[in-house]
Amino acid sequence: MLTKRIVACLDVRDGVVVKGVRFKNHTVMGDIIELAQRYRDEGVDELVFYDITASIEGRVVDRAWVKRVAKVLDVPFCVAGGIRTMEDAKIVLNEEADKVSINSPALERPEFITELAQVFGVQSVVVGVDSRKEDDRWVVYQYTGDETKTVKTTHDLLVWLRMVQNMGAGEVVLNCMANDGVRQGYDIEQLAAARKILNIPLIASGGAGEREHFLNVFHEAHVDGALAASVFHTGHLHIGALKNYLRDNGLHVRI
Amino acid sequence: MITIVESGGANISSILFALERIGVNAEWTADPDKIAKSARVMLPGVGAARDAMEQMRAKELDQCVKSLTCPVFGICLGVQMLFQHSEEGNADMLGIIPAKVRRFDPEEEKTIPHMGWNNVAFADPQHPLLSEMRAEEYFYFVHSYFAPVGDYTLGACTYFSNDFSAIVAQDNFMGCQFHPERSGPAGSRILENFSKL
Numbered sequence: 215m216l217t218k219r220i221v222a223c224l225d226v227r228d229g230v231v232v233k234g235v236r237f238k239n240h241t242v243m244g245d246i247i248e249l250a251q252r253y254r255d256e257g258v259d260e261l262v263f264y265d266i267t268a269s270i271e272g273r274v275v276d277r278a279w280v281k282r283v284a285k286v287l288d289v290p291f292c293v294a295g296g297i298r299t300m301e302d303a304k305i306v307l308n309e310e311a312d313k314v315s316i317n318s319p320a321l322e323r324p325e326f327i328t329e330l331a332q333v334f335g336v337q338s339v340v341v342g343v344d345s346r347k348e349d350d351r352w353v354v355y356q357y358t359g360d361e362t363k364t365v366k367t368t369h370d371l372l373v374w375l376r377m378v379q380n381m382g383a384g385e386v387v388l389n390c391m392a393n394d395g396v397r398q399g400y401d402i403e404q405l406a407a408a409r410k411i412l413n414i415p416l417i418a419s420g421g422a423g424e425r426e427h428f429l430n431v432f433h434e435a436h437v438d439g440a441l442a443a444s445v446f447h448t449g450h451l452h453i454g455a456l457k458n459y460l461r462d463n464g465l466h467v468r469i
Numbered sequence: 470m471i472t473i474v475e476s477g478g479a480n481i482s483s484i485l486f487a488l489e490r491i492g493v494n495a496e497w498t499a500d501p502d503k504i505a506k507s508a509r510v511m512l513p514g515v516g517a518a519r520d521a522m523e524q525m526r527a528k529e530l531d532q533c534v535k536s537l538t539c540p541v542f543g544i545c546l547g548v549q550m551l552f553q554h555s556e557e558g559n560a561d562m563l564g565i566i567p568a569k570v571r572r573f574d575p576e577e578e579k580t581i582p583h584m585g586w587n588n589v590a591f592a593d594p595q596h597p598l599l600s601e602m603r604a605e606e607y608f609y610f611v612h613s614y615f616a617p618v619g620d621y622t623l624g625a626c627t628y629f630s631n632d633f634s635a636i637v638a639q640d641n642f643m644g645c646q647f648h649p650e651r652s653g654p655a656g657s658r659i660l661e662n663f664s665k666l
Contacts, residue, residue, distance in 0.1 A: 215627065216585040217607065254653070259586055285486045290609055290651045310483045312611075312651065337582050337611050384584075414580055438585075468586045468607035468653075 217468045218432050218460070219259040219439030220453055221417055222446050224249055225266045226295070229279060232266070233395070233444045240266070243447040246279050247286055253446065254289055256453035259468060261287065262315065262387070262441065265295030266359040284310035292340055295359070298322075303330055307338060315387060317342035321356050321367055324381050331382030336414075341383040345371040345404070346391040352404055355391060375408055386412060387441060389419040395444060397423025405435035417441050425451060425459045432465055471664060472507035473497040474534065474547075476514065477524040484513050484544065487650035491657050493664045501533035508539055509666065512644070514546030518570070518614070519558030521546055535563055540666040541642050548637060548644030549616060557614050565642050566621050570614050579629045582613040589624040589635040589647075596623055598636065598643060600662050606655040608635065608647035615646065 224231045224246060231249050232240040243249070250261055263283065280293055293306045294315035303314045314334075320327050320341050330339045344358045352371035357363040378386060388408050390401035400421045409416050415438040418431045422442035431440050445451045457467045471488060473481055475497045488495045495511070504510060512534060514521050525531045534541065534550075543551050552562050555570035562570070573581050586607045591599050610626070615633035618625050624636030624645075636645045636659070643663065649656035 216583075216587050219585060257653075284483065285489070288487065288490065288651060288653055288657060290648075310486070335582075337584050413578070415584070468588075 215466055216438075217259070217466050218437075219417070220257075220428070220457060220467070221260045221262060221439050221441040222253045222258045222453070223262040223264060223419070223441050223443040225264050225443060226279070227266055231447065233447055243444075247282055249447065250283055250287055250291075253453060254287060256446075257457055257469070258289060258446075258453050260289060260439070261291040263291060263293050263295075264315070265293075280306055280309040280311055294340070294342060298326075300329060300333060303334060303338075307334055313338050313340050313385070315340035315342045317344065317358075318356050320378065320381075321354070321369070324377060327378060327381035327383050331384065336382055336384035339383055340385045340387060341378045342387045342389065343371070343374065343378070344389045344391050347404070352407075358389075358391065371404070372407060372411055376411055379412055379414055383414060385415045385417065385438075387417040387419050390421060393421030394419070396421065397445060399423065399427040400431040400435065400440070402430060402434045405431060405437055409436050415439065422451075425456050428456060429460060429463050429465070432460070470507075471495040471509045471511050472504055473511045473513060474504060474530060475499040476512070476521060476528065476530055481513060483648075483650045484511065487657065487660055488664075491661045491664070493661070499528050499530065501529050504530070504533050505537070507537075509664065510534070510537055510539060510541045511663075512541060512543040512547035512550060514544065514550060516546065517558055518546065518549060518555040518562065519560040521550065522560050522562060525550070525563075531563060535565060538641060540663065541644075542663045543642075543644030545612065545646065545648060548634075548646055549614060551637070551639075551642055551644060552616055555614060566616075566619075566637065566639050568617055568619050568621075570616050572614050573628060573631050576629045582611055583615075583628045584611045585609070587626050587628065587635075587647075589626050591624050591636075592622055596638060597666055598623065598638060598659060598662050600658075600665075602655065602658060608645070608649070608652040608655060610635075610647045612646060 290312040292313035298319040354369035417439040418437040419441040621639040626635040
């Protein structure tokens with residue numbers, strides 16, 4: 215049977231890996247290739263490289279590092295950030311990335327999801343979604359890579375997720391913004407609600423701080439994968455040790 | 470040295486990178502004469518079965534591959550090509566292994582394609598292709614069609630109610646359904662084992 219996936223996310227800005235708290239105050243965490251190889255050696259199942267500035271500034275992800283990553287990495291990886299056209303996606307996938315992830319461009323033009331899926335196959339198309347609770351519903355946000363440009367959309371999260379799925383997305387990464395970077399655990403309620411309406415794989419993002427948080431999100435929200443960044447970058451959690459812990463607690467993971 | 474069959478549209482550079490990582494020399498060509506003289510041949514493949522087979526026939530690579538006596542290794546769609554027929558586009562394949570490739574049966578909560586890391590149980594751990602592998606390993610899969618389990622199955626995998634061949638070996642023809650270039654140390658190991666056959 216398919217294993218539960220541990221996904222490490224490397225936020226890339228100007229060719230280095232960075233991480234901020236609640237999307238702000240980005241600090242440099244290290245070299246892309248160095249961190250990618252470290253996580254591969256620890257046993258990560260998948261890597262996401264996200265150019266956090268690209269979507270806003272209207273530029274394409276730096277292709278040179280995508281190829282460098284493809285050469286050294288022997289686990290699947292996804293590239294996100296600034297992929298707004300078929301040509302952008304084609305370049306990244308031709309450089310041997312396994313998937314592309316789109317977020318703001320999907321909100322601007324949802325048909326883009328369908329166009330990508332038809333040409334590259336659903337397995338290559340990931341849609342990233344940022345949302346937070348307001349009053350008694352979850353609202354989708356756009357342009358979250360830059361706090362000065364982040365805007366609240368009119369999309370209700372669950373309505374938007376249904377649309378994303380219907381348009382042909384192969385997978386969803388749901389980033390619960392209120393939890394991001396604060397290490398108090400994943401937003402189980404929000405992720406469980408998303409899981410209920412999706413038939414495609416769902417990856418939890420935002421809030422990982424301790425190994426128990428991973429166990430909880432798999433057990434209680436039934437997600438297919440859990441994504442984290444700073445908790446791995448700082449060395450607070452070792453991916454191999456985390457996966458041993460999950461296996462010892464009854465989850466099916468790749469060791 | 471491994472010769473990679475350039476049948477068109479395949480993920481050749483990712484295979485080349487993977488071989489480079491383990492220090493194995495490789496060249497790629499669509500020339501049947503060159504392929505016929507090779508010591509080891511790899512047959513990669515992505516995309517749809519019918520298109521891939523049409524390209525093979527157009528380049529006269531189908532007869533060339535069938536008549537090879539050296540070790541041959543198909544990857545992903547490349548291993549499906551070794552079979553008789555595929556449901557995908559109702560395509561006739563190379564017909565080396567006497568079985569038919571089918572689409573995964575739809576089931577509740579089952580997403581198609583089958584994508585992710587899955588465990589593979591080995592039928593014959595003594596086979597040189599599985600040298601230095603653990604009793605069971607995980608590999609990375611992305612596919613919607615599968616080859617059934619048979620005498621030729623060296624590694625079997627299960628996705629909901631469908632049991633299928635993850636690794637096959639029949640005489641000098643071998644291959645895997647998963648992506649060895651994206652399957653971590655176990656994937657590198659199978660490529661390395663093939664390079665030593």
